Amino acid sequence: MVYAFGLPFETAREEKLPTGRRTAAMSSPILVSVEAGVQRITLNRPDKLNALNPEMHGLLRAALAQADSDASIRCVLLTGAGRGFCAGQDLSEREVKAGAAPIDLSDTISTYYNPLVRRMRALPKPIVCAVNGVAAGAGASIALACDLVLAARSASFVQAFAKIGLVPDSGGTYFLPRLVGRARAMGLALLGEKLGAEDAERWGLVWKCVDDGALAEESARLARALACGPTKGYGLIKRALDASPGNTLDAQLELERDLQREAGFSEDYREGVAAFLAKRRPEFTGR
Ligand code: T3D
Numbered sequence: 001m002v003y004a005f006g007l008p009f010e011t012a013r014e015e016k017l018p019t020g021r022r023t024a025a026m027s028s029p030i031l032v033s034v035e036a037g038v039q040r041i042t043l044n045r046p047d048k049l050n051a052l053n054p055e056m057h058g059l060l061r062a063a064l065a066q067a068d069s070d071a072s073i074r075c076v077l078l079t080g081a082g083r084g085f086c087a088g089q090d091l092s093e094r095e096v097k098a099g100a101a102p103i104d105l106s107d108t109i110s111t112y113y114n115p116l117v118r119r120m121r122a123l124p125k126p127i128v129c130a131v132n133g134v135a136a137g138a139g140a141s142i143a144l145a146c147d148l149v150l151a152a153r154s155a156s157f158v159q160a161f162a163k164i165g166l167v168p169d170s171g172g173t174y175f176l177p178r179l180v181g182r183a184r185a186m187g188l189a190l191l192g193e194k195l196g197a198e199d200a201e202r203w204g205l206v207w208k209c210v211d212d213g214a215l216a217e218e219s220a221r222l223a224r225a226l227a228c229g230p231t232k233g234y235g236l237i238k239r240a241l242d243a244s245p246g247n248t249l250d251a252q253l254e255l256e257r258d259l260q261r262e263a264g265f266s267e268d269y270r271e272g273v274a275a276f277l278a279k280r281r282p283e284f285t286g287r
Helices: 009-014 019-026 054-069 105-122 138-145 160-164 172-180 182-191 197-202 212-227 231-246 249-264 267-277
Strands: 002-005 030-035 038-043 075-080 084-086 127-131 134-136 148-152 156-158 194-196 208-210
Touching: 030 054, 038 054, 038 212, 054 105, 075 084, 075 212, 084 138, 105 138, 127 138, 127 212, 134 138, 138 156, 138 172, 148 197, 148 212, 156 197, 160 182, 172 182, 194 197, 197 208, 208 212, 231 249, 231 267
Parallel strands: 038 075, 075 127, 084 134, 127 148, 134 156, 148 208
Antiparallel strands: 002 030, 030 038, 156 194
8 A cells, every 4th residue: 555645754644545546646756655564665756767856865764764663564675666766866956057156965965865874774674675777876875775686687787976076975885895896896986887787796786687577576575575584683684794894703703692692582583493393484573
């Protein structure tokens, strides 16, 4: 059921509209729906390849806050409408008129992009990204900030920043070298060339490249499966892997011990062991 219509998330939720009024939802730049434990977020400005503006940032933030606080949501699925995933910042808002003072980009980075990436990484639930088309600039970084990235075979990743004199942001300079190594990260960042989905998979930038026609179903299936999993444990796995790059082995071993302690107290761990011993499928509640 779609329940965000370009309204602040909480408001939209109170004003659930019947399915017959889906047209209203189609005009919102962010569509949000929840089904079977999966919150689907669709970037929805297809004529601009889903380039981001403040309204979209506000709606995205509200959706992720809801994903965090609503225990019935156990996985997020992020995708784009139309032929693009996201072309990063809407550049039509960045033209500097002759004689006007330049925009201080650190303001929008601090207000929108950094909080968005931080929230995605801190969300204690998995985020699946279905990259349906080109992911450029901050759009590419946002895809890489997700936990499992599926890309349609025709999709591509573009570090478009250098083409307009900027620096990869939204975590781009963090994710890229860690995923593909410095040499490839530098090539992508300096040259701004399109990297196709098959190469992105081969380089380790994404989890899987799938046929265009299979992306929607495969990503939905993956998200549904994760939504039936041990959510608490998944959140702890995210914490462990995200802490790893900055940690020594000793520090990471200690962190693993602490997180395992937490995991060991979860209901899902008890259920997982019981199901294994009884040779049945586990029924995880996410707790
Ligand atoms: O500013 C801050 O707050 C700092 C933060 C910055 C974060 C950033 O993301 S900076 C990087 C911004 N993004 C870009 O530089 C990417 C710009 N777009 C492109 O390079 C290309 O559009 C693509 C490589 C993504 C796709 O190329 P292609 O040939 O498939 O499509 P196209 O024809 O270029 O674009 C289709 C339409 O989308 C077109 O509109 P039109 O002519 O049909 O009316 C194009 O203008 C529009 N579009 C694409 N990207 C953006 C955009 N409109 C506004 N902003 C965009 N980023």
